[in-house]
Amino acid sequence: MNAILARIVLALCLIFVPISLIRAQETKYVMVIHGGAGTILQSQMTAEREVAYKTKLTEALNAGYQLLKSGKPSLDAVEAAVRILEDSPLFNAGKGAVFTHDGKNELDAAIMDGTTLRAGSIAGVTTIKNPISAARAVMEKSEHVMMVGPGAEKFAKEAGLEIVDPSYFRTQSRWDALQKAIKEDSLKAAAEKSNRKGQLFGIQNKDNKFGTVGAVALDQKGNLAAATSTGGMTNKKYGRVGDAPLIGVGTYANDIVGVSCTGWGEFFIRNVVAHEVAALMAYKGLSVEAATQELIFKKVPALGGDGGLIALDKNGRMAMPFNTEGMYRGAVTQDGKIEVYIYKN
Numbered sequence: 001m002n003a004i005l006a007r008i009v010l011a012l013c014l015i016f017v018p019i020s021l022i023r024a025q026e027t028k029y030v031m032v033i034h035g036g037a038g039t040i041l042q043s044q045m046t047a048e049r050e051v052a053y054k055t056k057l058t059e060a061l062n063a064g065y066q067l068l069k070s071g072k073p074s075l076d077a078v079e080a081a082v083r084i085l086e087d088s089p090l091f092n093a094g095k096g097a098v099f100t101h102d103g104k105n106e107l108d109a110a111i112m113d114g115t116t117l118r119a120g121s122i123a124g125v126t127t128i129k130n131p132i133s134a135a136r137a138v139m140e141k142s143e144h145v146m147m148v149g150p151g152a153e154k155f156a157k158e159a160g161l162e163i164v165d166p167s168y169f170r171t172q173s174r175w176d177a178l179q180k181a182i183k184e185d186s187l188k189a190a191a192e193k194s195n196r197k198g199q200l201f202g203i204q205n206k207d208n209k210f211g212t213v214g215a216v217a218l219d220q221k222g223n224l225a226a227a228t229s230t231g232g233m234t235n236k237k238y239g240r241v242g243d244a245p246l247i248g249v250g251t252y253a254n255d256i257v258g259v260s261c262t263g264w265g266e267f268f269i270r271n272v273v274a275h276e277v278a279a280l281m282a283y284k285g286l287s288v289e290a291a292t293q294e295l296i297f298k299k300v301p302a303l304g305g306d307g308g309l310i311a312l313d314k315n316g317r318m319a320m321p322f323n324t325e326g327m328y329r330g331a332v333t334q335d336g337k338i339e340v341y342i343y344k345n
């Protein structure tokens with residue numbers, strides 16, 4: 001009897017031990033971040049700038065990782081990482097946001113808790129230093145999901161968040177990008193008028209048009225959270241709101257996956273990208289890689305849009321597809337190993 005038992009135990013070990021070893025070897029990610037898919041063209045990137053971007057991405061990943069490691073919720077990790085990127089003039093969010101056509105910095109942000117499906121977002125604000133924290137305040141301190149403009153600013157002030165003069169967000173490089181975009185628009189209009197369509201190609205400026213920052217994290221309890229913050233797109237007109245603050249579009253998290261997008265917002269809105277990723281995984285059983293590729297390499301470009309996204313699933317598998325020249329991005333594993341990238345590898 002004992003011999004039979006021993007054989008059964010041995011057989012079970014032979015089956016399950018290798019499976020668990022394979023699992024243990026799989027890299028499990030606990031946080032992914034992005035700093036936008038509208039990267040500086042590789043031909044114009046300098047070694048110093050590249051180091052500056054990678055250093056800031058690493059700092060944001062490390063901040064989130066330390067919180068996750070100490071047992072804090074994924075919501076804290078994504079908020080902390082996004083705040084660091086908002087405070088950096090390198091990225092199109094918070095300080096360093098792009099300018100609207102009217103020469104303002106109008107900011108959008110959203111955050112979502114995957115376990116409870118609670119969410120908060122703000123749009124079109126010009127005085128809140130850290131829009132992501134205002135989005136979190138909307139989620140936690142109001143009965144609403146989305147607040148915009150002066151109302152959102154009033155609410156943020158009442159919630160005790162830091163309010164700054166709109167000039168805080170201004171950077172010369174973004175101002176120059178606006179002047180360039182306005183000039184290109186008028187050249188384009190003139191070319192269209194005189195039917196010189198062939199010239200349109202030379203005057204498209206995709207570089208610098210968008211940016212956005214975002215983070216998705218998985219905490220020790222298995223909860224996912226996603227956060228996105230942006231200045232939107234250079235030269236945006238009259239109250240335009242992009243995908244980032246729209247729950248299910250630029251930002252989404254549930255108990256399967258968390259997603260944060262970057263790119264030409266109008267096309268992400270029309271494809272309801274972030275929720276579509278979750279739906280493909282839930283209803284079609286696609287992996288996080290397959291679901292995100294479907295959106296970024298098929299659906300978004302099919303309408304003429306471009307950009308990328310980051311996604312992390314409940315098992316710690318991540319995907320960071322983009323169809324632009326680059327996307328500032330990075331990830332940290334369960335063991336604290338940090339990876340950061342800008343262009344295709």
Ligand code: ASP
Binds near residue numbers: 038241250261263265
């Ligand atoms: N998706 C953002 C928007 O359209 C822009 C970006 O990703 O930089 O507002």
